[in-house]
Amino acid sequence: MKVAAKTANEAMAEAMRQINPDVVAAYPITPSTEIVQIFSQFVADGLVDTEFVPVESEHSAASACTAAAAAGARVMTATASQGLALMNEVLFVTAGLRLPMVICEIARTLSAPINIHCDHSDTMDQRDTGWMQFYAEDSQEAYDLVIQAVKITEEAFLPAMVSADAFILSHSLQRIEMLDDKDVQNFIGEHKTPFSILDTDKPITVGPLDLQDYYFEHKRSEAQAMRDAGKVIEKVFSDFGKKFGRKYNLIEEYKMKDAKRAIVLMGSTAGTAKEVVDTLRADGEKVGLVKVFAFRPWPTEEVNQALKNAEYIGVMDRAEGMSGFGAPLFTEIRSSLYDENKNPDIYGYVYGLGGRDTTPGDIKKVFDDLKKVENGKKLDRNNYLGVRE
Amino acid sequence: MAKKKEGWKELPIGAIIVEPGSSRKFKTGDWREGKKPVVDKDKCTNCLFCWISCPDSAIIVKDGEMKGFNLDYCKGCGICFTQCPVNAIEMVDEEKE
Amino acid sequence: MGINLKELSKQEDFFTSGHRACAGCGPAIALRQALLVAGKDTVVSFSTGCMEVVSTIFPYTAWKVPYIHSLFENSAATMSGVEAAYNALKRKGKIKKDINLIAFGGDGGTYDIGLQALSGAMERGHNMLYICYDNQAYMNTGIQRSGATPYGASTTTSPSGKVIPGKTRRRKDLTEIMAAHNIPYAAQASISDWRDYMTKVEKARSIKGPKFIVVFAPCQLGWYYKKEDTIKIADMAVKSRFWPLYEVENGVHKITKDPKKVIPVEDWLKLQGRFRHLFKGENKKIIEEIQREVDMRWERLKKLEEAGL
Numbered sequence: 001m002k003v004a005a006k007t008a009n010e011a012m013a014e015a016m017r018q019i020n021p022d023v024v025a026a027y028p029i030t031p032s033t034e035i036v037q038i039f040s041q042f043v044a045d046g047l048v049d050t051e052f053v054p055v056e057s058e059h060s061a062a063s064a065c066t067a068a069a070a071a072g073a074r075v076m077t078a079t080a081s082q083g084l085a086l087m088n089e090v091l092f093v094t095a096g097l098r099l100p101m102v103i104c105e106i107a108r109t110l111s112a113p114i115n116i117h118c119d120h121s122d123t124m125d126q127r128d129t130g131w132m133q134f135y136a137e138d139s140q141e142a143y144d145l146v147i148q149a150v151k152i153t154e155e156a157f158l159p160a161m162v163s164a165d166a167f168i169l170s171h172s173l174q175r176i177e178m179l180d181d182k183d184v185q186n187f188i189g190e191h192k193t194p195f196s197i198l199d200t201d202k203p204i205t206v207g208p209l210d211l212q213d214y215y216f217e218h219k220r221s222e223a224q225a226m227r228d229a230g231k232v233i234e235k236v237f238s239d240f241g242k243k244f245g246r247k248y249n250l251i252e253e254y255k256m257k258d259a260k261r262a263i264v265l266m267g268s269t270a271g272t273a274k275e276v277v278d279t280l281r282a283d284g285e286k287v288g289l290v291k292v293f294a295f296r297p298w299p300t301e302e303v304n305q306a307l308k309n310a311e312y313i314g315v316m317d318r319a320e321g322m323s324g325f326g327a328p329l330f331t332e333i334r335s336s337l338y339d340e341n342k343n344p345d346i347y348g349y350v351y352g353l354g355g356r357d358t359t360p361g362d363i364k365k366v367f368d369d370l371k372k373v374e375n376g377k378k379l380d381r382n383n384y385l386g387v388r389e
Numbered sequence: 390m391a392k393k394k395e396g397w398k399e400l401p402i403g404a405i406i407v408e409p410g411s412s413r414k415f416k417t418g419d420w421r422e423g424k425k426p427v428v429d430k431d432k433c434t435n436c437l438f439c440w441i442s443c444p445d446s447a448i449i450v451k452d453g454e455m456k457g458f459n460l461d462y463c464k465g466c467g468i469c470f471t472q473c474p475v476n477a478i479e480m481v482d483e484e485k486e
Numbered sequence: 487m488g489i490n491l492k493e494l495s496k497q498e499d500f501f502t503s504g505h506r507a508c509a510g511c512g513p514a515i516a517l518r519q520a521l522l523v524a525g526k527d528t529v530v531s532f533s534t535g536c537m538e539v540v541s542t543i544f545p546y547t548a549w550k551v552p553y554i555h556s557l558f559e560n561s562a563a564t565m566s567g568v569e570a571a572y573n574a575l576k577r578k579g580k581i582k583k584d585i586n587l588i589a590f591g592g593d594g595g596t597y598d599i600g601l602q603a604l605s606g607a608m609e610r611g612h613n614m615l616y617i618c619y620d621n622q623a624y625m626n627t628g629i630q631r632s633g634a635t636p637y638g639a640s641t642t643t644s645p646s647g648k649v650i651p652g653k654t655r656r657r658k659d660l661t662e663i664m665a666a667h668n669i670p671y672a673a674q675a676s677i678s679d680w681r682d683y684m685t686k687v688e689k690a691r692s693i694k695g696p697k698f699i700v701v702f703a704p705c706q707l708g709w710y711y712k713k714e715d716t717i718k719i720a721d722m723a724v725k726s727r728f729w730p731l732y733e734v735e736n737g738v739h740k741i742t743k744d745p746k747k748v749i750p751v752e753d754w755l756k757l758q759g760r761f762r763h764l765f766k767g768e769n770k771k772i773i774e775e776i777q778r779e780v781d782m783r784w785e786r787l788k789k790l791e792e793a794g795l
């Protein structure tokens with residue numbers, strides 16, 4: 001164990017070095033470029049055995065990684081924003097072929113208008129691809145989640161992206177505890193695959209044309225893999241916790257036990273939100289926070305359990321979703337809680353688009369709004385936080 | 390009889406096909422539209438030009454000798470007929486069953 | 487080296503029967519011949535297109551070598567990944583043998599939508615052979631014009647009509663585009679000349695680094711000729727010098743077949759329904775234009791060869 005000051009980019013690049021994947025194919029894009037740069041230096045200095053493929057686009061990065069995974073290699077890449085969007089078509093293939101792969105993702109908004117700063121539009125755009133999605137709150141989580149994701153993807157036969165917020169995490173130094181190289185290697189173990197397209201003695205066909213008579217069955221099976229992935233994640237999280245003392249869950253509850261009013265969100269804003277919860281708690285307010293780590297697979301049970309006593313819930317989405325109704329996290333939460341006996345009052349808040357700062361005041365406003373609702377005031381179902389009228 | 394197709398739990402994950410060349414179970418011979426190739430072995434010099442030109446690997450060669458056609462797969466295109474340098478192949482009407 | 491049919495006929499087909507290509511399919515011939523040379527220890531990647539569709543309808547596959555299809559535009563990127571995995575796993579001793587890596591694509595997947603991925607893969611220098619089977623249009627989707635469709639051809643998106651006589655633009659010269667990547671080997675072949683084509687595949691296999699072959703493979707459905715004439719049409723394309731057989735090895739052009747009896751391009755056009763409209767009235771001058779261009783390009787190629795370039 002070593003303590004270091006690392007940005008999320010540096011932390012994820014270090015995790016990649018310790019994982020020592022067989023193949024990394026990557027393309028530069030702000031703000032994840034640094035991950036690729038740092039990793040290239042590791043390759044140049046002989047610190048990893050990785051075959052590094054400096055591709056001509058993110059589409060090819062995802063394509064090369066996907067094919068390398070089918071060839072039995074452990075594969076990783078890093079990207080953000082438009083890069084992830086360009087990968088979209090390939091991401092469906094990786095998941096559909098049931099191949100493990102990990103993307104170190106820096107959450108940056110999508111054009112237009114062009115903007116290089118944080119929000120979750122890019123990852124939300126990929127929510128139906130069949131990739132698992134994890135959202136880190138800080139460098140430590142980004143580092144830990146990347147290492148755990150390798151094992152999770154290889155056991156669940158589904159790919160995963162670990163997302164850290166642009167600049168807020170990607171470029172700010174934080175204290176992290178790094179594992180020893182050999183501990184990481186022991187934890188992830190040797191990569192074994194049930195088949196490889198490099199095995200010419202056992203030739204297989206990967207990616208056939210699947211028509212009306214089989215496609216649905218294959219998709220059903222993929223859907224089940226996502227349903228079952230929660231158990232795999234919990235197992236890996238629990239192993240990691242036992243070995244290294246940092247135990248993750250699909251969600252993190254913060255002071256939720258008796259919370260009457262709660263906020264649900266993902267990513268770096270959780271840090272600010274926890275401070276606000278502490279302040280309000282000091283004043284005797286029964287407030288709490290639920291931070292969702294795993295957006296895919298969606299942890300219905302855990303979410304419902306955490307929110308079972310909450311009567312007023314504010315769901316904060318760092319993406320619009322453009323549904324004309326609620327943003328993605330809001331609709332998931334509301335849908336999950338629909339089957340519960342208690343009928344909490346749930347409101348959506350879109351915040352922080354394009355890197356707009358989210359202050360403790362903004363978060364306090366959500367709790368205040370919920371209190372007003374409790375006192376009988378009417379509130380719009382979907383709201384915007386921190387935008388000028 | 391076509392066997393019952395597998396349910397989703399029985400299929401290999403990721404839609405991979407594990408049996409190489411399984412397409413041979415799918416007979417394309419009934420695609421022929423009334424004509425099939427025949428060879429006159431008296432004329433044939435075993436040059437194998439027909440064999441190398443067939444898109445459907447439907448020409449049988451054993452020990453370097455052209456042995457006729459595999460009508461399970463021959464689609465009756467007639468390419469072999471055009472490629473034989475000594476006109477040993479003819480396209481003839483198939484008898485109606 | 488040298489292609490011996492008797493020897494080849496002793497081995498099995500690695501692209502085999504039961505695929506659902508049309509009767510008389512030119513591209514199917516191109517695949518089969520390439521695989522006969524490449525042999526068992528070959529891994530193939532494929533872009534979406536006719537040959538991908540007809541050869542792998544689940545649960546059937548015509549492939550007896552490992553095969554991967556991902557998407558339309560990424561056959562070259564896919565093979566880049568396979569090659570990277572191969573290098574990594576070989577270094578770790580997990581793979582021992584030498585394996586041929588061949589990426590295939592049709593002209594749509596190569597000249598057009600996959601050109602960026604192909605260019606990238608060639609520039610990066612992966613040890614792979616890319617083979618484009620060129621049937622001069624998007625046939626899988628129903629005969630739409632591609633960057634490979636020749637001037638004057640009628641397709642469903644460049645139809646000949648009352649005011650527009652088929653495709654109004656010239657085709658890209660992909661072989662030269664690939665040669666300009668300074669790769670060790672780029673060649674143009676045709677299914678009519680199997681010995682030339684298979685020799686090129688074999689030669690490419692023996693060279694380390696990125697290699698490219700585009701093989702002319704007529705499509706009876708999209709070109710409107712009699713299905714038995716697939717090879718004849720390819721042959722006439724070579725004999726009319728519309729499709730010269732040549733290679734560019736380390737930057738040096740070499741014509742691999744100089745047709746002894748050259749035929750007018752008109753004879754070749756005449757047999758194909760996609761050029762039928764060129765034989766009517768005003769359009770006849772287009773045939774002259776095509777001939778002029780064919781002659782000009784041949785002269786250029788000759789000069790390059792003579793100059794040792």
Ligand code: SF4
Nearest residue numbers: 443463464466467469
């Ligand atoms: S007719 Fe066509 S498919 Fe049949 S053997 Fe001849 S070339 Fe092959």
Ligand code: SF4
Nearest residue numbers: 433434436437439473
């Ligand atoms: S092409 Fe003609 S001569 Fe040659 S092997 Fe075939 S049938 Fe015989």
